Amino acid sequence: MPDLPHAVHPPILETRRLFWADEADCAACAAQLARKPGIADACIELHGTLGAGKTTFTRHLLRALGVAGRIKSPTYAVLESYELPGLVISHFDFYRFDDAREWADAGLRDIYAAPGLKIAEWPEHAAALLPRPDLALHIEPVGEAGARAVRMDAGTPRGLELLP
Numbered sequence: 726m727p728d729l730p731h732a733v734h735p736p737i738l739e740t741r742r743l744f745w746a747d748e749a750d751c752a753a754c755a756a757q758l759a760r761k762p763g764i765a766d767a768c769i770e771l772h773g774t775l776g777a778g779k780t781t782f783t784r785h786l787l788r789a790l791g792v793a794g795r796i797k798s799p800t801y802a803v804l805e806s807y808e809l810p811g812l813v814i815s816h817f818d819f820y821r822f823d824d825a826r827e828w829a830d831a832g833l834r835d836i837y838a839a840p841g842l843k844i845a846e847w848p849e850h851a852a853a854l855l856p857r858p859d860l861a862l863h864i865e866p867v868g869e870a871g872a873r874a875v876r877m878d879a880g881t882p883r884g885l886e887l888l889p
Contacts, residue, residue, distance in 0.1 A: 773866075
C-alpha cells in the first residue's frame with residue numbers, strides 16, 4: 726500500500742500561559758507585544774469562541790501600534806487594512822469561510838506574502854492554506870467577570886521573540 730499524504734502539525738517552539746483578569750490586562754499584553762521589534766512582519770493567529778476577545782485584543786494591539794480612528798471588525802469584509810509610517814497591518818476574519826480555498830480565491834496569498842503585520846481571526850477556517858503563524862493566541866473566557874485564560878504558542882523564531 727502506498728504512503729498517503731497526511732497532515733503534519735508543525736512543532737510549537739514554546740508556550741506561555743497568561744491570565745487576563747479584565748480588559749486592562751488584555752490591553753497591557755497588547756501594548757507589550759506592540760513594543761517588540763518583530764511585530765512589524767509577524768503573522769498572528771487568534772483562536773477562541775465567539776465573544777472570547779479576539780477583536781478586542783486586536784483593537785488594543787492596533788491602538789498600541791498607533792492606529793487612530795475607527796478599528797472595525799472585518800467579519801463581513803474579511804480584511805481591514807491599516808497603514809502607518811513603515812508599517813502595513815492586515816486584519817483578517819475568516820469566520821464566514823466555508824472552504825479554505827476561499828482564501829486563495831480572494832487573493833489573500835499576495836497579502837500574506839507582502840511585508841507587514843498579519844492578524845487572523847478564525848484561522849481554522851482557512852488553515853489548510855495559511856502560512857505557519859509566528860504566534861498563535863488561544864483566548865478562553867473564564868467565569869462571568871470578563872477574565873480570560875490565554876495560551877500563546879510560538880511557532881517560529883520570530884514568535885519566540887514576541888512571547889512576553
